[in-house]
Amino acid sequence: MALATRTDRRPSRARTLWDSSVGKKTVMAVSGLIMLLYLVVHMIGNLKIYFGAGEFNHYAHWLRTVGEPFMHYEWTLWLVRIVLVVAVVAHATSAYQLSRRDLRARPVKYAHRRGRSSYATRTMRWGGVILGLFIVWHLLDLTTGTVHPGFQEGHPYQNVVGTFSTWYGDLIYIVAMLALGLHVRHGFWSAAQTLGAGSRTRDRALKATANILALLLTAGFIAVPVGVMTGVVS
Amino acid sequence: MRLTLRVWRQRAADTDGALSTYEVDDISPDMSFLEMLDVLNERLILEGEDPVAFDHDCREGICGACSLVINGEAHGPERTTTCQLHMRSFRDGDTIDVEPWRAAAFPVVKDLVVDRSAFDRIIQAGGYVSVPTGAAPEAHATPVPKADADFAFEHAECIGCGACVAACPNGAAMLFTSAKVNHLAVLPQGAPERETRVLDMVAQMDAEGFGGCTLAGECATACPKGIPLVSITGMNKEWLRATRRAGKR
Structure with a gap:
């Protein structure tokens, strides 16, 4: 006699991924790693500001012509932008939904509180919000120039110097980059755990990589306003 | 005192x-x-409280x-x-x-008593191995490498007290669920249900209203049996593997 077989159908892979807390963390991990890769490239590109207006502006122009003649003018740039927007939206939506679930899961706080997890871990949510707001300002400031008085289209070097010649430009940027460092410190290591790449033997290396990435990114990005503030870049 | x-x-x-x-x-x-x-x-009883x-x-x-x-x-x-x-x-x-x-x-x-039936339902969702009943099987018929046996035992130590949930800032049951998933995933007896187990247990865990993991690590610090945080990493890996395979059928 044949035994009864389980016949219920499982939902599709995408449905399983999005409906599960573990799946949503996977979405966060992958989108986070995509953004992290972009940030490393972005940071290295930014440092070209130390080689003068000519090289920096030339580099900015090259970003629009990458892949020619196969790609049309700005196609590659727009492709990158689309991938980034999808990553940001996926990351933020998952984070919002997971946070809602987390807060619902612990409705009553302990009377006797003790925060033991690291500062980077505790500030992931608000740090993420700060970074989101920063990205909006950053795009309005240096991509569209909407909030940038005296913005010159096609002269990124001059625009960067303009932004970092104001105290609020420096302040917003540096605060956001410190938040970025903390976010990457916990985020990179967490992404590795979520994707199942962590292990007892690899833990130390992963934590070290997360710290180095966080430090390099923060230092590399902050080097630009510091260069303008100290007059090395003008 | x-x-x-x-x-x-x-x-x-x-x-x-x-x-x-x-x-x-x-x-x-x-x-x-x-x-x-x-x-x-x-004293409270004597005082009529x-x-x-x-x-x-x-x-x-x-x-x-x-x-x-x-x-x-x-x-x-x-x-x-x-x-x-x-x-x-x-x-x-x-x-x-x-x-x-x-x-x-x-x-x-x-007072201090909470209802932990949610843990029972997570176990019911897949924290078992289906075996035919009868006489005890010959132990040597299913060899288990020592390292796997040790790994399984380390996770089998979980007593289901719920300290991990209590300590977690998100009220997540990831460490508890991962202990059972890892315990059975590595053993030959658990192999036939390896994929359905992790998918069903995680789905039940979500359905019970537990939070998600933010890798704060409080659970592993609180665990009286020393289930390690990397256990959660192991369950994530199992879950992703099962999700990939489930799509093929």
Whole structure:
């Protein structure tokens, strides 16, 4: 006699991924790693500001012509932008939904509180919000120039110097980059755990990589306003 | 020892609770935390008051029944269960806060007792191996490498007390679920249900209203049995593997 077989159908892979807390963390991990890769490239590109207006502006122009003649003018740039927007939206939506679930899961706080997890871990949510707001300002400031008085289209070097010649430009940027460092410190290591790449033997290396990435990114990005503030870049 | 206790008192699941203050005297440092509560309860009964309700069973640290958050820490300051925590871990004159496990999925039944049936339902969803009953099989018929046996045993040590949920800032049951998933995934007996187990258990865990993992690591610090944080990484890996494979069928 044949035994009864389980016949219920499982939902599709995408449905399983999005409906599960573990799946949503996977979405966060992958989108986070995509953004992290972009940030490393972005940071290295930014440092070209130390080689003068000519090289920096030339580099900015090259970003629009990458892949020619196969790609049309700005196609590659727009492709990158689309991938980034999808990553940001996926990351933020998952984070919002997971946070809602987390807060619902612990409705009553302990009377006797003790925060033991690291500062980077505790500030992931608000740090993420700060970074989101920063990205909006950053795009309005240096991509569209909407909030940038005296913005010159096609002269990124001059625009960067303009932004970092104001105290609020420096302040917003540096605060956001410190938040970025903390976010990457916990985020990179967490992404590795979520994707199942962590292990007892690899833990130390992963934590070290997360710290180095966080430090390099923060230092590399902050080097630009510091260069303008100290007059090395003008 | 003379101690001041601030204990969570709540008449029933649907009533509001509050911390009540009690003074206890003549406490021996060799008493366990539960014995200290027994002393308090004896006095409360003599005074005609309602004794403090708390869960306990074996008092040997192996059943997972006791469940108190002491001074904000699940099972108190030592890495053990509340029944194996002794009063020598406190100082004379201390004020000690005693609260129940806090999680939406663990509703308070009375005082310090919470309903942990959600854990049972997670286990029912897949934390087992289906075997034909009958005579015990020949042990050598299914060889298990020593390293795998050790790994499985380390995770099988979970007593399901729920300290991980109580300690987690998100009220997540990831460490508990991962202990069972890892325990059975590595053994040949668990292999046939390896994919359905992790998918069903994680789905049940979500359905019970537990939070998600933010890798704060509080669970592994609180676990009296030392289930490691990397156990969660292992479950994530199992879940992703099962999701990839489920799509093929």
